[in-house]
Amino acid sequence: MSSAAFLEFRLEGLSCADCAAKLERNIAALPGVEQAKLNFAAAKLTVRGDVQASLIIDEARRDGVRAIPAHQDREADQIAFWKKHHRAIFSGLAGILVATGWLVHYALGMESWAKLLYTATIAVGGYAVGKKALVSLGRHRLDMNVLMSIAVIGAVLIGEWSEGATVAFLFSVSEALESYTMDKARNSIRNLMNLAPDTAIVIRNGQEIQLPVKDVIIGDMLVVRPGEKIAMDGIITNGHSSINQATITGESVPVDRGPGGEVYAGTINGEGSLMVRVTKLVQDNTISRIIHLVEEAQGQRAPSQAFVDRFAAVYTPVVITLAALIVVIPPLLLNQPWAPWIYRGLALLVVACPCALVISTPVAIVSAIGNAARHGVLIKGGIHLEEVSRLRALAFDKTGTLTKGLPEVTQVIPADHISESELLTIAGAVEHHSEHPLARAIVAKTRDINIYPTPAENFQALTGLGARATVNGQNILVGSPRLLEQNGINIAGWQEALASLFSLGNTVVMVAREKEVLGCIGLADRVRPMAADSVAKLSKLGISPLIMLTGDNRQTAEVIAAQAGIDDFRANLLPQDKVAEIKKMRQELGFIGMVGDGINDAPALAAANVGIAMGGAGSDAALETADLVLMGDDLSKLPFTVRMARSAMQVIKQNITFAIGIKLLAVLAVFPGWLTLWLAILADMGATIMVTLNSIRLVGIKPDGGSDFTIDPVPGCGGNKPDPATGG
Structure with a gap:
């Protein structure tokens, strides 16, 4: 193995942030x-170097962690019940x-x-703790396992057998519960990992064969039958179907896909059979990239954690020192009996563990x-999560966002002597040759009403104006009003x-035959169906102003802003102008978010406190450049x-306040x-479990507005209960 080799491990039994740092x-x-x-957040270990995996596994085992x-991670689900639930079994025993002991x-x-x-x-409840304590002492480290072991042994030495046994039992229960709750918190990503199939049906040498996904290469043809999960990212080459993309984009409604359509690993095929050409290896597919980015994001620290780390670094040694002084000073200086003060010192040692605070x-x-x-929704780290919570204003790009x-x-206005379908037939014949978005829209409209015109002859694109061609032997102009005026019409x-x-x-696209105007066609970029409703919900959450930044003309911008319910807009902006507007808003308003497509608006996204990219599914640029990505x-x-x-x-904030409060009361x-x-x-490990359970409530928040939380409309101001109907 070369020195540049990387080894990755999933960790089981890792429930303590401090223990993770030591491991x-x-x-x-x-x-x-x-x-x-x-x-720690993702329970994932990455090692680089010239080292055998078995050595790392053994080292983790010494710390009570299964690497x-x-x-082999998916095989872990098949492990024996005993290995998976040994903590709970030991705690139950x-x-x-201890209950029998109390009775006797x-x-x-x-x-x-x-x-x-x-x-x-x-022996049963404290075996694992004592084993880890010996390892820590051998490395000259004082951790919670050592403190707990000292507390149990000390209780026995001063004759408090019942107390020592109770501590061993409660700590064992707390460890099992802590491990369970942490695993539950991590399950959202582990579930994503299990969505994509392990195998795929591939056509090789004219035959269908089943292969592990790691053996599928780019260019392979997948066979996807109705109701099956799609195993790899790829492009449909044959077949039509509806695809449930909820795992990638969060969309609840399946989308229709046909030849040329992109599909993603882990999504579910509907009623049609598909042939899919593989475009990405399993480790590079969209769901793998999402999992990787989310795990990295979960591992990043929010700014609020800096306070926790500073407090814990001071708190623990201070309490340990105080425990030592409590044991020594009253007996030596005040002639007090040793046993009660040793007992109090041991109790304070137990409280010294900062687990609840560190994990909060x-x-x-x-x-x-x-x-x-x-x-x-992909949030790229704890710092961005905190910044989103502080947003006071949002700027939106227009095209592709709102x-x-x-x-x-949107509208077809023919001359008196021609019908709408005739006008569209002539325009479609010319625009058939063009790749311009307006031309594509006109051709699409003809197909929607079952018109399939014969392509025109002698096509000539006129940059910035339109096009000319010959239809049925007559000269046709299709383009802006300025094009017709320049041709003397x-x-x-x-x-x-x-x-109008x-x-x-x-x-507006106008159509002329020879020197005669045949009519005009109105085209517009439609506002997204959910735009106005989403803007209204953001406004209810106290985010104001909501501003649209666009390079389009003022008249179009005004119409789109009104349709979307946007407070204000800035039109005719170049990319550098958008950046200037964002910087100005930051100075005037504080925390600003910018919503764009992740590519064209990259400078403005970077200038905002939070850059929010639309449509990250399949887009490397959006996944890499934005702080927050709306996958659909x-x-x-x-x-x-x-x-x-x-x-x-x-x-x-609740967790930190609760953890510190409990510790101070205990002291x-x-x-x-x-x-x-x-x-x-109970004060130590109970607090740890409480902050973990409190955090897991976040998993229950849903896009439809369901929530157990009271949310401030503006950060720091009075709260109101979210409206289930609006999510506001």
Whole structure:
């Protein structure tokens, strides 16, 4: 193996952020390892260097973590019940033993038998903790496993057998619950990983054969039958069907696809049979890239986590020092008995673990980003999640963002002596040769009404004006009013029709035969169906102003802004003008988001606090350049994302406040002797479980407005309950 080799592992049993950091350091210290990167949020370990996978697996096992090579990850679902649920089994057994011990001790008064049962409880419930504590001590590190082991052993030495056994049992239960809740938080991405099939049916040498997806190469032809999952990204070469793309774009309604249409791995074929030419290897397909980006995003820290890390770094050594002083000072200086103060010191040691505080932010980020990804929204990191929650204004590009990005024929006005269909037939014959978007729209309209004109002859494109050609031996001009005027054709009688079309935001194409005007065709880029509703929901969430930035003319911009419900607009803008507008808005309003297509609007997206790209499915540029990607062209996911981000920040604040509050109360309860060992373990691990469960609630937020949270319409101001009907 070369020194540049990379090894990837999925980790099971990794429920403690502090333990994850220590495991990363341990792996990095192994011989031959050049770099080790552990993503706690995604439970993923990446190692670079000249090292055997077995060495890494053994090292992880010493820390109580199961490392599974990435290529064997799906096989992990088939492991024995015992291995998958051993923590819960040990916790259950410890619970039976300690309960029996209490019964024998306090009901029957058989103290000797009770001690045996307590010892068995400590052995069963505390075995894993003690094993990890020995490893930590051997490396001269003081972690929660060492603190818990000291607390249990200390309780036994001062005669508190019941307390020691109870601590061992409760810690075992807490470890099992913590592991379960963390796995639940990570499930949104693990479920995505399991969506794409392991195998594909491929045509090789004229025969259908079933292959593992890792053996499928670019250019292979896939056979996809009705109801099957599509195994690889590709282009349809034969067949028509509806495709359920919810796994990629979050769209609930299947989309129709035919020859030339793009399909993605993990999506579900509908009623038709398809032949698909593979365009990407399994490791490069869209769902793999989404999973990779989401895992990286979940591992990034939100700015609020910096405070948590600083606090925990100071808090833990201070409390450990305080515990030592509590044990020593009263007996030595105040002539107090040793046993009660040793007990209080042990209780304070248990409280010293910063687990709940350290985990308060990353679990919320994991839950929020994972839930967003399941609904077709890719948030590129905790920092962007926090910035979305602080948005006060949004700027929108027009074409391809508020509108569909493709012009459509909206109105056909023929001369008195010609019908609409005749006008479209003549225009379609000329435009058949053109690739201009307006020409494509006219040709599409002819097909919609079952007109298939014979292509014109002698076609000539006239850049910026239109085109000329010969139809049935007659010269035809199709283009702007200016084209007709330049060719000496009088359009004075058409000024009222032109003014009417222009007032509605249409682009106008006129048709002339020889020197005679045959009519005009109005075309416009339609506003997306969900645009107005989404803008209204954003406004209800307190995001204002909502501004449209476009390079189009003022008249068209005014019409589109009105149809979409946009507050204000800026027209006739070049790319550099959009950047200037964004910078101006940032100075005047604070946190600004820019919504664009991720390619043409890249400078403006970069200038905003949050760059939001439309339609990232299949678009490398959008996935790479934006801070937030709406995988389908669905603006309705934008209010959902704002609600999700604000809810996540509320949860993080709740978690931090709760974790610190519980710790401080526990510390204060030590001095009067109110804090028992079992209360200390509940205060520590119970708080960890509570903040994790609180964070997992984020998984339940839905794009339709369903939520358990009270969300501020403007960050920092009074709250209102989201309206289920609007999501606002």
